[in-house]
Amino acid sequence: MPLPLRPRSIQAQTALMSAVLSLIVLTVIGFGLDLAIRSRIHSHLFIETQRVATDWIAGMGPNGVPEPPAGHADLVQLVDSRNRVITASRAASGHAPLTSPFPGDEDRLQYRIECPDGDRCVVLTAVRVLPVQSRLFWGGEPHAVYAGRAEPGLLATHRLELFIAIGVLMMTAGWTWASWRATGRTLRPVREIREKVTEISVRDLSLRVPQPPGRDEIAELARASNSFLDRLDVSVRQQRHFASMVSHELRTPLAGLRTQLEEALLYREETDPYETIRTAVRTTERCQAIIDEMLTVARVRTSAAAEHEPVDLVTIAREEAAARTNGVPVHVRVEAENGVTVLGNRVQLCGVLTNLLVNAQRHACSKVDVIVGRSGDDAVVTVLDDGDGIAPEDRERVFEPFVRLKDGRRRDPKGTGLGLALCRLTADAHHGTLSVEDSPRGARFVLRLPLLASARAQLTR
Known part of the structure; x- marks a missing residue:
């Protein structure tokens, strides 16, 4: 189930995801940076306070205990074993001990951070005075020196965290803006493609989507879309042309059938009903033949490559030739x-050979030759008759649907004119060609199909 607050735009989704990820990453980095800065400042203060404490202790000699350091920022106290302040610097005078408890014998040097209620935290070093000095000045009673400094305002007022948070937010905003711009620039060709696609309609398939340069996924999508539009345009043109020709071919017999039936109804006494029925049956047979051919053409156009299997053209050529027992003889040469x-x-391939042989026998004078061979990566099947042949200007027209030359209409009045068109469509569906080539006599139809290895290579591309 989609989230109700999830943005619909890919650009917005990418920017949002970038914002979330960058905020998480930068927050972790900022947290680590805050700890590193605090640790660095504290380490520096520990070194300074240790120096102050050890220098004061080193000055305790035969001449007595010197005055505490007078630095305005230094908080220095000398305390006894009961943690009472004996003497202190001006900044620490009158204040309670900076820390507790008193340092023990085993850990004479300690670093501490004390944060009194309502006051600024103090970074300090607690150093226990040497036993020799304790015996010299205080009869062996342990004493310690506390030397500290208040935390800088950057740490005490949490301004460091504030500055880091502002930096994290600014960097997140900058990264999000950069991601938004980069994604928008990347998706700009997609928007252009979408806008152009919305302009394309079935009535006008001549428009094409803009193709960006390069070989990225969007460029490949644009090229694939234009290739699809090219195929769709060709298919729609073919369907329109085919539909117009079918409607034209069916209109004539249906109009004649209607006229005959209307005459039979109007002039019942003058019309032979049996003759009308016989004529109607012949007309419906022609219409049925046209419809059957149309269905065959549709099946060829929509047949999937998964239905293909290895087919031996020599075998089907011999089988189809052996089945043509009527008419002029058919000879097969391999x-x-x-x-x-x-x-x-x-x-479908058997249907191609059947149509070619029927057409050749219809126009042949004495024989039909079928030659099966190879030419490079193609299989070549040649059907040759010894009839009158086809004029060069008509060699492409014979493959158009419902086109029938004068000699063809005379020899086969009941034909539909779809046989050779179906053969050409089948050859195209098999990535091959069918054409009429030059011949010393008669018509020479040449079918070229990719051999098995070449056909499989084309399907895997």
Whole structure:
């Protein structure tokens, strides 16, 4: 379930995540920095107070106990074993002992930080006077020197933490702003692509999304989108062209059928009902043939590559030739020693050879030759008849849906004109080609398909 306060924009999400992470990291760094600065200042104060204490103790000699150091910042006290102040510097005079308890024999030098209620903390060093000096001046009673200094205002008033917190917040804000700008600059091409996509409609598929330079993911997305739009544009154009031609082809027989039925209703006494029914059946058969061809074309266009399997073209060429028992004879010649295997849909490839053989037998005078061989990485199947051939200007037109040349309409009046178009679509779906090439006599249809290894390489790209 999405969080209600989660921002929708990727830019905002990235900036928020960057802000949270940077705040956590910088807070940890700031905490460590605060401890390091405090430790450094305290260490410096310990060294200074130790120096003051040891210098005063070193001055205690035969001439007696010298006056305490007179530095205005130094808090120095001489205390006895009951922790009573014997003498003190001007800054520490009249005050209670700086610390307690009294230093023991085993730890004669101690560093302490004392924080009296309501007062500034004192960083001090407690040094026990040497036994020789204690016997000389106080009859062996232990004495100690407390030397301290008040913490600097930077530490005592928590200004250090305040400055570090302000620095952490400023750096977090700067990092968040930089992340926002960087993410916005990165996503700018995505916004441009989105704006352009919103302008694209089915009525106008000529627009393309802007392609940023480089090879990053956004550039690849733009190139993939434009490639998809190219394929979609071609597909929509083909569908529109196909739909217009189908509607044109179906309109004529349906209009004729309606006219015949209306005449049969209006002129019942003058119309033979059986003849009307026979004519209607022939018309519906033609419509059904067109619809069946249309469904076959749709299946070829939507067939998945997962349905493909290894197919031996030599085998299906011989099987299809053997099945053509009517009409002129069909001869198969194999020009490849190790067989010709491709990756494809066996049923669809058999349909291609069937249509090519039916077309060749329809126009041949005495024979049809089928030649199966190889050319580089392609399998080549040639269907050659000895008929009148196809004029160069019509060699591409014959593959258009519902296009039927004059000789074709004469030889097969009931044809739909979709056979060769279906063959071309099947060849394209198998990453191959189908074309009409030059021939000394008759029509020469050449089908080229990638061999098995080459086809598998194309599918893995």
